[in-house]
Amino acid sequence: MEITLYYFKIAFWRAEMTRLALYIGDIPFNNYIIEGKDRDNFKNSGILPNKKIAPFRQLPVLDVDGKIFAQTGAIARFCGKLSGLYPKDDDLAAARIDQVIEVAQDINYLFTLSSRDKEKEKLKLARKILATKHLPKYFNFLENLIKENDNSLFFVGENISIADLAIWRLLGWFESGIIDGVPTNILEPYKNLKKMRNEIYKHPKVNDWMIKTYGKVI
Ligand SMILES: N[C@@H](CCC(=O)N[C@@H](CS)C(=O)NCC(=O)O)C(=O)O
Incomplete structure (x- = not known):
């Protein structure tokens, strides 16, 4: 599974809980920082570096094998399940x-x-x-x-x-x-x-x- 998390260059809770969950769980991921030209592009059009449009024009966005989704909680739960920091069967x-x-x-x-x-x-x-x-x-x-x-x-x-x-x-x-x-x-x-x-x-x-x-x- 190829995972890329798009967010800004800050350790803000919306992205950092997911980054840490993946890191603690030894799940490889690409921590893509939206800055510079990427940031301007995103602000103007909602377009991400993978050429897809962020569903709500906001970050974080997660790309999983080419499919994307947004919303802090949805992303954290998905990654929490992969990393063992969110229950799958409770x-x-x-x-x-x-x-x-x-x-x-x-x-x-x-x-x-x-x-x-x-x-x-x-x-x-x-x-x-x-x-x-x-x-x-x-x-x-x-x-x-x-x-x-x-x-x-x-x-x-x-x-x-x-x-x-x-x-x-x-x-x-x-x-x-x-x-x-x-x-x-x-x-x-x-x-x-x-x-x-x-x-x-x-x-x-x-x-x-x-x-x-x-x-x-x-
Ligand atoms: N409901 C969204 C809110 C996301 C959000 O507010 N993201 C901010 C960054 S922390 C953002 O992308 N701001 C840029 C904008 O709204 O144009 C979530 O839970 O992820």
Whole structure:
């Protein structure tokens, strides 16, 4: 099977959970970075370097043996099944992973809403509401999901799944300091989320991937 993942040059959760799932599962894939001329082409026409048009003119897109499909969750589930980070024969565990991926979409959307106003003071207020109301509310929900998963460090079962990878990268983005109005200590109150994050960083293949791809752990 020949797999190519198309995405931009960032370790954003939408693509990074899939890249990591494939890498952890030893599934070979082409990590195609859309930049430069490819990026201009894509922005203007939705055309990918393989000459196909992205179904929704957005990335990520996955090419599997010449057939393409989009949407973060669909791509992550497909690759999660190949790599053993998403169950093939446990519908309940799968649904419990799905709910986490869906909530990552909701949280991402809250950020998008908070970025709409270009007027400085309005943007500042929207980001304040995001950081003090919306994010804590959802981070608490996520914190509880891990707490309720027996004594596990992860969202579902005892091992890393694509749910953990999604939230790990999403949280990493929020605490990175690059989003104006969201403080770098935003994760401080969430003991279980921090433990899950640390556990992922301890995974030898995660470390490998970061160094090989970005030259450092991010
Ligand atoms: N619903 C889509 C959203 C994908 C999305 O928003 N992708 C962004 C990059 S993170 C994109 O392609 N933006 C370019 C655009 O919308 O023109 C998914 O889940 O994959």
